[in-house]
Amino acid sequence: MQDPPIARGFRGRRPPAANDRIPPGQHLTSDFPVLSAGPTPTPRLESWSLALQHGGALLGKWTWREFEGLPQTRVKVDIHCVTTWSKLDTNWQGVTVDTLLQAAGLSEPPQPYLMVHSDGAYTTNLPVEDLLKGKAMIATHYEGKPLSPEHGGPARLLIPHLYFWKSAKWVRRLRFMPHNEPGFWESLGYHLYGDPWREQRYAGD
Amino acid sequence: MPETDTTLGGARRLPWRTAEVRDVIDETPRVRSLYLSVPGWPSHRSGQHLDVRLTAEDGYQAQRSYSIASAPEAPQLALTVEVIDDGELSPYLAREVRAGDRFEVRGPIGGYFVWTAALGGPLFLIAGGSGIAPLMAMLRHRAAVASHVPALLIYSSRTFADIIYRQELDQLAAASGGPRVVHTLTRQQPPGWTGAARRIDRDMLAEAGIAARAQPRVFVCGPTSLVEETTQSLLALGHDANLIKTERFGPTGALK
Amino acid sequence: MNPDESAMPAAPLDGNAAAGLLQEVFVFDATSATLTCDGCGATAEVGAARLYGAPMGAVLRCRDCDAALLRIARTPMGLWLDLKGSRSLMIRLNGGA
Numbered sequence: 001m002q003d004p005p006i007a008r009g010f011r012g013r014r015p016p017a018a019n020d021r022i023p024p025g026q027h028l029t030s031d032f033p034v035l036s037a038g039p040t041p042t043p044r045l046e047s048w049s050l051a052l053q054h055g056g057a058l059l060g061k062w063t064w065r066e067f068e069g070l071p072q073t074r075v076k077v078d079i080h081c082v083t084t085w086s087k088l089d090t091n092w093q094g095v096t097v098d099t100l101l102q103a104a105g106l107s108e109p110p111q112p113y114l115m116v117h118s119d120g121a122y123t124t125n126l127p128v129e130d131l132l133k134g135k136a137m138i139a140t141h142y143e144g145k146p147l148s149p150e151h152g153g154p155a156r157l158l159i160p161h162l163y164f165w166k167s168a169k170w171v172r173r174l175r176f177m178p179h180n181e182p183g184f185w186e187s188l189g190y191h192l193y194g195d196p197w198r199e200q201r202y203a204g205d
Numbered sequence: 206m207p208e209t210d211t212t213l214g215g216a217r218r219l220p221w222r223t224a225e226v227r228d229v230i231d232e233t234p235r236v237r238s239l240y241l242s243v244p245g246w247p248s249h250r251s252g253q254h255l256d257v258r259l260t261a262e263d264g265y266q267a268q269r270s271y272s273i274a275s276a277p278e279a280p281q282l283a284l285t286v287e288v289i290d291d292g293e294l295s296p297y298l299a300r301e302v303r304a305g306d307r308f309e310v311r312g313p314i315g316g317y318f319v320w321t322a323a324l325g326g327p328l329f330l331i332a333g334g335s336g337i338a339p340l341m342a343m344l345r346h347r348a349a350v351a352s353h354v355p356a357l358l359i360y361s362s363r364t365f366a367d368i369i370y371r372q373e374l375d376q377l378a379a380a381s382g383g384p385r386v387v388h389t390l391t392r393q394q395p396p397g398w399t400g401a402a403r404r405i406d407r408d409m410l411a412e413a414g415i416a417a418r419a420q421p422r423v424f425v426c427g428p429t430s431l432v433e434e435t436t437q438s439l440l441a442l443g444h445d446a447n448l449i450k451t452e453r454f455g456p457t458g459a460l461k
Numbered sequence: 462m463n464p465d466e467s468a469m470p471a472a473p474l475d476g477n478a479a480a481g482l483l484q485e486v487f488v489f490d491a492t493s494a495t496l497t498c499d500g501c502g503a504t505a506e507v508g509a510a511r512l513y514g515a516p517m518g519a520v521l522r523c524r525d526c527d528a529a530l531l532r533i534a535r536t537p538m539g540l541w542l543d544l545k546g547s548r549s550l551m552i553r554l555n556g557g558a
Contacts, residue, residue: 004266005223005307007259012267013293031291037514039473039527083516120527165517188518188543189536202536219484256481270481315480316490317508450508453474 021078022086023196029085034150037184038120041170043154050138050155052104054111054176060104064154070095070103073137077160079167080196092158094139097131100174111176115183116157119170124183125192126159126166128176135161138171163194163201221258221309222246226302227281232369235288236335237299238274240281243310248277251342252319252424255312257284259294269294272338272426272452273313276345282310285369287335318424318452322347326354326422328384329415331405331435333361333427337369339452340426344377344384356384357415361405361431363392387413405431407438417443426452477508479519482533486540489552496521497548500528507531 013027022028045064052060062070074093080086101109109128116124130136136159140147147153152169159166165185186192191200199205228240249255251273258268275283286299320328320343328347330340337360347356362368368388378386389401389409401409415421423444425435432453439449476492483491492508503525510530514520518534518541531550532543544550 004221004258004260004309006262007297007308008306009301010259010261010297010308012259012261012265035514035517037517037520038522038529039511039513121529185517185534188532188534189538189541190517190534202538204536204538254480270478314484315477315492315508317477317480317492317506318475450477451475452477 021088023080024199025201026080026084026086026196029087031085032087032151033081033083033085035081035083035165036150036169037122040149041119043149045154048154048172050100050171051173052100053173059106059110059176060100062103067095067138067155068140071099073099073134075134075137075158075160077158079160079164082163082165082190082194082196082201086196091143092137092139093141093144094137094155094158096134096137097174098134100138101132109176111178113177113180115175115177115181116168116171117173117175118168119172122168122170122184124157124166124168125177125181125186126162127180127193130159130162135159161195163191163196165190166194219311219314221311223307224282224310226304226306228304229302232285233367235299235367236285236369237302238283238285239298239302240275240283241310243282246282246310247313249273249313250316250319250321251276251346252339253313253315253342254339255282255284255310255314257294257298258309258311259297260309267293270314272342274338274341274345276342276349278346278349285335285338285341318426318450320346320422320424322350322352322354324422326356327415327419328354328356329421329423330356330358330384331360331410331423331425331427331431332358333405333431334363334367335369336427336431336452336454338426340424341370341373343424344374347384348377348380351382353382355415357387357413357421358384359387359389359405359409359413361389361391361427364390365393365395365398405435405438407441410435410438411442414442417445420445420448423449424452425449427454429453473511473513473522474515475508476506476510476512476521478515479512479521479533480508482519482535483507485535486533486542487552489554491552493553495551495553496530497551498523498526498528498530499546499548501526502548 048064050062073096076091078088114126114128138155139158140155156169157167157171189203194200222243222245224241224243227242230238254270254272256270260266271284274285286295288299289295332340374386377383391404394402425432432451480492494507497504510521520529521531529546534541
């Protein structure tokens with residue numbers, strides 16, 4: 001194949017200088033880009049609830065008021081989107097998944113995998129152990145303010161050690177599964193696990 | 206069967222072709238038109254777009270989609286690019302590129318947001334800012350084939366200086382059988398401005414627009430808010446949803 | 462369609478913006494094909510559907526009920542296409558009524 005012509009003087013967005021907090025193939029952004037697989041729902045806190053489900057059984061269900069009353073955790077983390085932006089030192093507040101399981105009276109998870117279900121029929125799959133020991137939370141605040149709808153408010157999953165599509169916006173239901181099944185993007189060629197440090201963007205990576 | 210081959214085989218995978226910049230024209234302080242010669246370019250229809258791919262010296266590539274602003278009948282392909290301050294390609298295309306530069310394009314792409322004189326009219330065009338580009342291709346096509354389909358453009362710009370193709374639009378409108386062109390300036394108006402001075406709204410579409418009963422083919426292109434509001438107003442005025450085609454600005458090129 | 466490259470808008474685009482990607486899968490211009498929603502039965506041209514998901518992929522949604530009609534993504538392995546939200550995809554051939 002013939003080489004493409006060089007666009008004189010074009011540099012584009014260069015990869016950043018090495019930074020041990022930026023995974024391979026990522027670049028830093030100061031914005032918070034919005035990526036949505038569907039329309040932004042209008043939050044109605046009166047009818048909002050979060051459910052924890054195992055097979056046909058409901059293990060726990062919280063109204064907004066109940067959920068707000070659970071012990072809160074604050075974290076400062078770096079986030080990495082598969083579309084190659086990374087953002088450092090973001091501040092979140094919410095309820096850790098450990099706290100949630102505790103509130104449901106579970107001493108240990110009943111199954112090894114979890115499907116996260118959101119408004120708009122978005123789903124993403126995760127190994128349960130990646131959600132425990134403070135590694136993930138249901139976040140309701142970003143930088144000290146209630147999470148805006150376009151960033152997933154009233155509540156989104158936050159699991160910063162995986163690519164950000166795993167941090168499902170508008171989360172409503174966590175469903176335990178015996179096997180790892182692909183969610184919305186995972187069934188369309190994206191990686192089943194999505195570790196940014198191993199650059200697991202796509203199936204086969 | 207040969208006919209089947211023509212129908213289906215005609216839309217093959219699109220190759221990248223080398224475009225050479227022949228001319229650049231500053232339309233406004235933030236908007237520039239590039240005139241390209243593209244050997245092997247198949248004809249397009251007005252309203253279609255193309256992909257631009259830029260390759261840096263080290264092989265880095267970036268790609269975006271741009272509307273084609275020229276008529277199919279024109280000798281050169283025209284793109285009209287507005288600088289997006291934070292953008293990756295647009296500052297290069299709208300500020301850096303000069304005659305003689307080369308980059309790749311592929312297309313034409315899209316058969317939905319398209320008007321040809323054979324489709325008839327009336328033709329009702331509504332543009333905001335650089336959303337004028339694909340609609341200009343339609344007006345240029347209409348002029349090139351001397352179509353008598355009634356045509357109207359309602360065009361919203363921020364200020365007088367931000368009006369893209371202002372002189373050419375004046376000339377088209379002044380020509381016999383030319384389109385009617387209605388400007389509105391939303392931010393600032395020059396002294397003595399007698400035209401509209403607000404965002405395109407339902408009243409403006411009712412007063413200046415083509416009535417729904419004439420069943421015009423409507424094309425709306427611009428920022429999302431303009432497209433949303435205009436579409437709602439047109440539906441409220443009784444326009445047929447199937448005759449309204451829209452194109453919102455967005456990160457389309459980012460769809461790899 | 463001079464794209465706003467700076468930010469991913471929460472608002473959808475029009476389906477015709479996915480033309481370039483769709484052209485890699487279909488030998489015809491997919492934006493003027495007609496999709497029938499499997500959820501609510503509404504029909505619309507691909508170009509008129511609501512487009513979400515950029516730049517991870519293209520998710521075309523029904524204008525009436527928001528269901529995902531067609532999903533497509535390009536990965537190094539290939540193009541991934543999901544049409545299960547559509548009852549049918551009708552392609553008008555040249556000369557079709």
